[in-house]
Every structure is written in C-alpha cells, then in structure tokens.
Amino acid sequence: MSSSIKVNDLVVKFANVNGTGSASANYLFAKAIFRMGIPVTPKNIFPSNIQGLPTWYEVRISEKGYYGRRDGIDIMVCVNPQSMMQDVKSVKTGGYFLYDNTKKLHPSFIRDDINYIGVPLMEMCNREYSDPRQRQLFKNIIYVGALTALLNIEFEVFEDLLADQFQGKEKLIAPNIKALQLGVDYIKDHYSYPLPLRVERRDLIGDKILVDGNTACGLGAVYGGATVAAWYPITPSTSVVEAYESYVKEFRVDPITGQNNYAIVQAEDELAALGMVIGASWNGARSFTATSGPGVSLMNEFLGLAYFAEIPAVLIDVQRTGPSTGMPTRTQQSDILLAAYASHGDSKHVLLFPSTPKECFEFTATALDLAERLQTPIILLTDLDLGMNDHVSDPFVWDENRKYDRGKVYDASDLDKIEKFGRYLDTDGDGIPYRTYPGTHPTKGSFFTRGTSHNEYAGYTEDGEDYVKNVDRLLLKWETAKTIVPAPDLYQANNNSKEGILFFGTSMYSAEESLDQLAEKGLKMDAIRIKSFPFNNTVENFIHSHDVVYVIEQNRDAQLKSLLVNELSIDPNKLISILNYDGMPITAYKITSNILEKSKFTIAQTANI
Amino acid sequence: MTYQRPTFKHPGLPKNNLGYTFKEYEGGLSTLCAGCGHDSISASIVEACFKLNIEPHKVAKLSGIGCSSKTPTYFLGNSHGFNSVHGRMPSVATGASLVNQELMYFGVSGDGDSASIGMGQFVHAIRRNLNMVYIVMNNGCYGLTKGQDSATADEGSKSKAGSVNMFQAIDLAGLALELGAGFVAQSFSGDKTQLIPLIEAAMKYEGFAFINVISPCVTFNNNVGSTKSYDYVRQHIEATSTIDFVPIQEEILTNYKEGDHKNIKLHDGSYVMLNKLEKDWDPGDKNSAFSALQKARDKQEILTGLIYLEENPTNLNKLLNTNSSKPLSKLTEKELCPGTKTLQIINDGFK
Ligand SMILES: Cc1ncc(C[n+]2csc(CCOP(=O)(O)OP(=O)(O)O)c2C)c(N)n1
Ligand code: SF4
Ligand SMILES: [Mg+2]
Numbered sequence: 001m002s003s004s005i006k007v008n009d010l011v012v013k014f015a016n017v018n019g020t021g022s023a024s025a026n027y028l029f030a031k032a033i034f035r036m037g038i039p040v041t042p043k044n045i046f047p048s049n050i051q052g053l054p055t056w057y058e059v060r061i062s063e064k065g066y067y068g069r070r071d072g073i074d075i076m077v078c079v080n081p082q083s084m085m086q087d088v089k090s091v092k093t094g095g096y097f098l099y100d101n102t103k104k105l106h107p108s109f110i111r112d113d114i115n116y117i118g119v120p121l122m123e124m125c126n127r128e129y130s131d132p133r134q135r136q137l138f139k140n141i142i143y144v145g146a147l148t149a150l151l152n153i154e155f156e157v158f159e160d161l162l163a164d165q166f167q168g169k170e171k172l173i174a175p176n177i178k179a180l181q182l183g184v185d186y187i188k189d190h191y192s193y194p195l196p197l198r199v200e201r202r203d204l205i206g207d208k209i210l211v212d213g214n215t216a217c218g219l220g221a222v223y224g225g226a227t228v229a230a231w232y233p234i235t236p237s238t239s240v241v242e243a244y245e246s247y248v249k250e251f252r253v254d255p256i257t258g259q260n261n262y263a264i265v266q267a268e269d270e271l272a273a274l275g276m277v278i279g280a281s282w283n284g285a286r287s288f289t290a291t292s293g294p295g296v297s298l299m300n301e302f303l304g305l306a307y308f309a310e311i312p313a314v315l316i317d318v319q320r321t322g323p324s325t326g327m328p329t330r331t332q333q334s335d336i337l338l339a340a341y342a343s344h345g346d347s348k349h350v351l352l353f354p355s356t357p358k359e360c361f362e363f364t365a366t367a368l369d370l371a372e373r374l375q376t377p378i379i380l381l382t383d384l385d386l387g388m389n390d391h392v393s394d395p396f397v398w399d400e401n402r403k404y405d406r407g408k409v410y411d412a413s414d415l416d417k418i419e420k421f422g423r424y425l426d427t428d429g430d431g432i433p434y435r436t437y438p439g440t441h442p443t444k445g446s447f448f449t450r451g452t453s454h455n456e457y458a459g460y461t462e463d464g465e466d467y468v469k470n471v472d473r474l475l476l477k478w479e480t481a482k483t484i485v486p487a488p489d490l491y492q493a494n495n496n497s498k499e500g501i502l503f504f505g506t507s508m509y510s511a512e513e514s515l516d517q518l519a520e521k522g523l524k525m526d527a528i529r530i531k532s533f534p535f536n537n538t539v540e541n542f543i544h545s546h547d548v549v550y551v552i553e554q555n556r557d558a559q560l561k562s563l564l565v566n567e568l569s570i571d572p573n574k575l576i577s578i579l580n581y582d583g584m585p586i587t588a589y590k591i592t593s594n595i596l597e598k599s600k601f602t603i604a605q606t607a608n609i
Numbered sequence: 610m611t612y613q614r615p616t617f618k619h620p621g622l623p624k625n626n627l628g629y630t631f632k633e634y635e636g637g638l639s640t641l642c643a644g645c646g647h648d649s650i651s652a653s654i655v656e657a658c659f660k661l662n663i664e665p666h667k668v669a670k671l672s673g674i675g676c677s678s679k680t681p682t683y684f685l686g687n688s689h690g691f692n693s694v695h696g697r698m699p700s701v702a703t704g705a706s707l708v709n710q711e712l713m714y715f716g717v718s719g720d721g722d723s724a725s726i727g728m729g730q731f732v733h734a735i736r737r738n739l740n741m742v743y744i745v746m747n748n749g750c751y752g753l754t755k756g757q758d759s760a761t762a763d764e765g766s767k768s769k770a771g772s773v774n775m776f777q778a779i780d781l782a783g784l785a786l787e788l789g790a791g792f793v794a795q796s797f798s799g800d801k802t803q804l805i806p807l808i809e810a811a812m813k814y815e816g817f818a819f820i821n822v823i824s825p826c827v828t829f830n831n832n833v834g835s836t837k838s839y840d841y842v843r844q845h846i847e848a849t850s851t852i853d854f855v856p857i858q859e860e861i862l863t864n865y866k867e868g869d870h871k872n873i874k875l876h877d878g879s880y881v882m883l884n885k886l887e888k889d890w891d892p893g894d895k896n897s898a899f900s901a902l903q904k905a906r907d908k909q910e911i912l913t914g915l916i917y918l919e920e921n922p923t924n925l926n927k928l929l930n931t932n933s934s935k936p937l938s939k940l941t942e943k944e945l946c947p948g949t950k951t952l953q954i955i956n957d958g959f960k
Binding site: 443 | 665946950
C-alpha cells in the first residue's frame, strides 16, 4: 500500500440509514471542504423511502476543480450494517474503511487490500448521551470529527459553520462541537493521523456558491417575476416550488397591505397544475409549474393546447429515471423526446438545458421571458443530480436594469389605434401575433381562445387553407425561437479536430474533465454544449464541420441524438452515442474510455495532424 | 365558416344602465341543434348579464369540451373566452381567477365534462372555493360524441337506442353541497323565469356559485323513457321556491306573507328574494338543503331553484390573501424582483 501523500484528490462516501439525521452531518463535512477553498461535489444517493433503507452520500474533492462524479471510493464511512458488504467491496485498493467497531467486524468483511479504521461510535454515544435521539444524531457528528483528524480538516471551519447553522439556536452549538471533538480525540488517541490522503486549504472557490439547482430555479422564478405557481408534489422537483415559496414569503408580501404578490396552489394533479399555469398566463400573469417525468406525461394534452392556442407557460421538469415510476430517486436525462414533442398532432416545444445552479436561476427567468415572447410553453429540463444535489456554482447575477420581456401584448390604447384586432395575425412577419389580456377594452380586443382550429381572427374554422396557414405560421415562430433561445457554448474559437464532442445539462461536468483526460492522451477534441432546443446554426455547423461527433447523454435511447438527426437531417452514423443510464451521474472515466475505444483516430494520428 | 350575427344595431334598442344594448351581450350564432336546451341557457345568461349591467369585457368565460362547452361563443361576444380541453376548465379558471380579481369568472361545462373526465377538477374547484359561476348544462348524455350515457344519467333511464342505464347517477348539486359550495342551485333550461334570477344571484355571489341546469339534448336524449327529456323534466320538476333577484339600486316592493318568503342579502347589497318557500326548507341551513334534495330524489322529482346559500362566503383569493387592489398581471419589476443587492445577500448565504 502506497503511503505517498495525496492532497485534495479523493472521494469519501458515507453509508447511512435513511432518516437517521446523517444528511446534515454529511453536508457539514462537504461544506467544511468548500469553506477551505477546495472544489467539492457532494451527491446524495438516496432511496425512495422515508426511513430505514440504505442511503449514501458521496463527496468528491478535487484540487483540479472537477465537479463530475468519479468512480473509486478512497474512504468509506460505513454506519449501516445493511449495506456493509457492498460498501466494503466498493472501496478502492489501498483505500480506507471507517466503521463502528463497537461490535467486532465479521471476518467476511475483511479485505486485505484496504485499511480499516474502527471507531466505537455506538459505545461512545451511549456513554456520552442518554437521549436515544441524541445518540443517533451525534453518532454522525462523531464520524465527521474522526474524518476531521484523519483528513486534516481545520477544526475552526466547523466552529464557523455550526455558528451559521444554529443562528438563533446557539444552545445546540456546544454539543455539536463536543461530538466533533470526541471523534477527533478518538483518532488522535488510536491512529496515526492525518492519513496520506488529506486536504489542505486552497483559494480555489473564490466567490462561488454551494447550492442545489432546485433552489436556484425557485429563486429564478421569483426574480423572473412569476406570480402564480401551481404544482403537484413529486421527487425530485418538489423543492423547486418549496424554494419559490420560501423566497416569495420573504420578498413578495406588500409591506402596506400585507397582501401577497404571488399565489401558490398545490393542485390535485399535474394536469390541473399546468391548467392553472395556462389560465394564469392567459390572464396576463407569469406563471410556472415544476414536475418530473410522470407529471409531464400527464400534462401532454395541456401542452398541446398551449402550443396551438399560443399561451405562455413555463414548466420545469426535474428529470428522474424512467420509464414509469422507474427509479424515482435516481437521475437521468430521459424526458427529452417526451418534452420536445409533447402532445398529439404536430407540436413541438422549446427546451432549455441548464448545467449549473447559476443557469437554473438564469434559465428560469429567461423561460418566463421566452414564454411570453413566443407565447408558447417553455420546458426547462434539469435533472435530479442538478436539482437536488449541491453544486459549486458561479454566484447568481441579476442586472439591476433588467426589464421583463412581456412579449407582444396590446393594451387599450393600442387597440384604439387599430382597425380590427386579429389574435393570430402575423403583423410583424416573425410568426408571433399580438395578444390581449381579458378585461383590456370595453369593445375591442376580446377573442375566443380555443384548441380547435382557428383563423387569424381566432374564429373557429374547418377550412384546410386557414388551418395550414396557421400551423405554418407556428413553424415560422419556431424559426424565430432559434434566434432568441440561449446559444450553445463552444469550447474553441475555431473547430479544428476531426472528431467533436457534444453534451448538455449535467453531463457537462464529466465531459469537461474528459476533454482534459483526452487532451492528456494527445487527443484534443472540439466540444460544444447545447443549452436549448430548437437547435440553432451553431449546432448544425459544429456537427457539419466534424467527421464524427460523440453525443453524450444520460438515457438509453440516445434521445438527443434522435432529436438532432430528426431536426437537422443529420446522417445518424455521424453521431456516436455515449450513454449512461444506470441512474447515477455519468463519469469522466466512462466518457473517456468510450471515446478512446470508439475513436477512429489513434492518438498517434491525432498527434500528426 | 363563421357564424357571426349581423352587427347592425337598431337605434331604438333598449339600453341598460351602462348604455349597452341587449345585442352587446350576445355572441355568435349558435351551431347547436335546434331546440337544444343549451341554447336556452345561453339566452338566459345574456339576459341576466344585460339586466345586471355587467360590463361585458369584465367577464371571462371559460369552458371545457362538449356541445355545452361550445356555448361561450354564443353569449357575451365582447368578453374574452377560453374553450379549454375536456374536463379541465376548472383548473384554467383557477389559474385565471388568481390573477385578476376585477373580472368575473363564468364557467360552463357539461355533465360529461364535469361528472366524468373532469370530476377531479370539478370537486377541487369547489373545495378551493373559486370565486366563480359554474354552470353545468346537464343533459344526461354526451351530446357531442352522439349520445352515450353520462354519469348523471339516472338509473333506469332509457336511451334513444333503447338501452337502459344500470348505474346510479351522480347528483352534482348534492355533491357540490357536500363539498362546501357556498351557492348551490338547480334549474331547468326551459324555465327562464327561474334561471335568470339564479344566474344573476350567482354572478353577484362572491364565492363558488354552482348551478346544475337540466338541459335536454333534443337529438340524443329526448325520447320516451329518458329522465332528461323535456316532457319528463316538465312533469317531475318541483321548485324549492320562486325566486327574484333584486339588484342593489332597487327597492323591494312586493310584500309577502310572513313565513312564505325570505330575502337574502348578498355582499354588494343586492337581494335574492325567495317566495312561496317549500315547507321545512331553509336555504341557509345545509341540513335542510340536503334533506330537500333527498326527499325530492325519493319522490323521483327534480328539485329546482336555490338549494343552498351560505351568506358569508369566502373564496380562494381571500384564503390565499392575494393582492386585491392590483391584478398580478399588472405588477412590475419593482414589485416582483427583489433586486441585485438582495441577490448579493442570498449569494452570501450559500458561501
Ligand atoms: C380527452 C378527450 N376525450 C374525449 C373527447 C371527446 N368528447 C368530446 S365532447 C365529449 C363529451 C361531452 O359531453 P358533455 O360534457 O356532457 O357535453 P354535451 O355535449 O353533452 O353538452 C367527449 C367524450 C375529448 N374531446 N377529449
Ligand atoms: S347533440 Fe344534443 S347537446 Fe349537442 S347540440 Fe344537439 S341537442 Fe344539444
Ligand atoms: Mg352532456
């Protein structure tokens, strides 16, 4: 076993029982690393259960600033006998297994290629605390204390964190400190410390924040001016509206009247949730809902109505592992085709793919603008990994002078100026007509919104020509959408490799790491990150200027590839899929090894270019 | 094809207090079957709005899908309308009503729309106490899909093709009452004298006002043996009382004998005047409303008129305490966006 010192490059995994208060202790650990200025990525791997089943928390610490998931556990902290066999197996050769040695470890758990660190957590708790709940909670804090000594985490950082966490409940600080200290002392008394694997303060975080994407979406909805939120609870989207609610309670209550400048309704189902959003948007409010795959399935009929009747709507889909109920607490990017073509008939929808909490914030606000500008549903596709896990992110920014784009709306004075209002008239030639809010004018501007075929004046029609004219205008609007949706990120000024890589959403983290790994092997690759659908020219050009493009996705069926092939008439053979769909975030190793295996251009050839 | 009425206005047409003629409350020409009960209800709605001096553009009409749900095109042509999807009008109305409390929300649905596919949304609209008028044009069948039984078809009722319905009927008025609707009424499309004041009162009511209107489908469910045919309904109707609506400006002139009548004051000061009350029935008492419905059912009669009226209604906007002085649609960045400085503080909280 090598004992060479390795700083700020490790994965620590915690194995706990769901519902035992481990989440906050594990978060405390991750946040301490963050506060030491070191890039860190925590991932909660939890069951669809409230209490009793195994749950894990995986923390990657990476000096190089890689925020994707990495295989190979360096330190396993196992406080769950149920999962112990699997947990022992998952440790890397040379790694460490920290366990509760109150009871002796059964020989079947012993591997001779890893190190065991026993801490009598239960015994210590039973000795120090009499209340059973405290015994359970502080067991978690004690192992964080043990890690503090083993990894050389600065103790003062915890003092600060606990002071922040327990503001107003200061009584709780001392017992937590005590539990931490118990862990520290036990290690100091029984083991040599710190381990060769350790952390060291850096200044790599800057002004970055540690936050989850759902909170960012909720906040983005507040900043973006959403006033009506309607939703139905579903993991992993629930915390979007919860975050929205906690912010509006703080920022949206009229100081004089005490009345709310928002309304939140927990609907009876997702159909109703989207119906409410559509009703509110029709009546001129900015409105949104958040759900996950099963909810989007239910929303199909209403999405078609909003598309065809041209009503703004914002839908945040925090994707989870399907199909059906699937693995509700695991991540995937598998609602792409569902969302893109939701509902019967010829219909398609604008999609946004955020990769970071900052983008969750921005894109939610942007979605509210786009929905009103384009008068159509905008679907934000995030996923469980981005939505529910904390990510180190650039801070949220908001331009003080930013104005909401309320789109094309005639008010009473506009209506007075026009001869005859036509709700679906393409006055400006961009496919986007003007709308009016109900109640605008006593005699002008009223119209009948319908999902049945309508002419330019919103009148019912079964005339084929009228119908074609209308749906063709919707296509023109689709072209307009291409010019205003978030543009993709290119990783190079000029495309210069023969093979390129294309990714979106949370695959970004591992894809970027993989680009470095490939470059290290002499395979420098052009890359593009897609942020929205419909795809614009940059995406098309990127694909056309490469012989082969690797499309990285987190679903089985290569859904984004299908969308690219279908919408851009790309030769499918040109797009090589790298797919990950086991419910865990994709790793750089997976991407790199797949590309190396599939790449037609050997390292040597590339070096010769 | 468009079915627009001629816009020519006769200069001598009577106007209401707001200066609007009757015509200005009408909509496009109906495309429903001649004699369809739904058309009579549309006509009653037009008349009620004219009489009530409603500003047409201050009404939002919403509906689902069905012959009944088409009717919002046939009344209030100067109001915004929304023909949504089958059974989902309540959710659209919910969202709309949260935004702008200056408008009156008028929902129209069918018995298929509300009692089957949209049952979930119907009951939740009641539960949330939307401030709206909700009319079900109830013909016991699916008119638009050619006459299949609906969930409000009575057990034993015979269809045009001769089949007998074997399932129990869902009693929408009873259900609304049970779920806490503040205003529950039942009527018959053919009884304008009763229906018009009921609609007027419902429009003035500041809570969920439900009117279940039996509205025969002449094409598919007007046969002998059907309990929703014109003949059957006329023979089996029993009214709780006669009803008048007295708007705020007018004085109550008629004098009725003590015990025979009851005046209920609505929020804006107008009155619902009930005369010749049914024995043992008090519209302010839920138990007596239930029992009146049940007694009528036992006698195989259709109880019409006002059934229940809660005098101090609440509604969703009050419950949620949403801005009542300015529609949410009119709020600007100033009221909605917490701003850059606050965002800095929020960012700091995540460090
Ligand atoms: C999702 C969906 N399913 C089925 C239909 C077909 N459909 C249209 S109207 C209707 C029934 C309407 O019955 P009702 O609400 O009683 O209205 P009526 O025509 O009797 O007035 C049905 C089943 C539809 N439009 N949408
Ligand atoms: S089918 Fe029946 S409900 Fe429909 S319009 Fe004709 S009569 Fe009316
Ligand atoms: Mg019907």
